[in-house]
Amino acid sequence: MKKPVIGIVARPSVDEDVNVLTVIESYRMAIIKSGGIPISILPPQLVEYNLYKAKEITDMTLEEKEMLNEQISLCDGILMPGGTKRYEYDRYITNYCLENNIPVLGICLGMQLLATHINRDTLELIAEDNPHSKPKIDDAHMVRLNSNSKLFNIIGEEEFMVNSRHKYKVTETGKFSIVGYSPDGIIEAIEHKNKNFAIGVQWHPERLMDTMPSKRLFASFIEACRSYHGSKN
16 A cells, blocks of 8 residues: 655754754654655745744745645645744645645644634743743643544543643634643644544654554554545545
């Protein structure tokens, strides 16, 4: 059976004073371990993104959007990874996936992009001493899932421990249903009821691939991508 191709959206970063676009290894390896073929989705603008704030970058042209369309057409699903800034190309890819029912898994910033694809100004800064801002701790806090959700059916556990490394929290989720919370009430998981697979989680399951919740989440995502590939042919 053909393995599905998964596009991982590259994130701007700096390596020894050189501006680069990267895919963190843990995302790549999680896709491979789960039976997918990872490729990188690169933004189309002639911009070194780290040199500018997102709002300072001009809007994408129709030609640049078409370049993204061509990249997405190579994929059977999209992984929207974590990061520190949201750019127009992130929002464009998110909306394109939702409009065309392409399987999409949003992680950390990726979940925030899914939640804010309609209203982008629904994030709030959380305190620095909050347990959600502990990047090196694998069991930073617990997540509790809605037992009536698709995500619960995938993972099969109502409560489990997760890692956490985010500075912002989602306050509204648009057309997405909230299906997971942390004990302090922060939204930890969302899903779109009318899409084949459109799920966002605030934690980093790609860094917890030795746990069953992460294995099941990625396996379900890859299976949805495989089904989408079959529907294209």
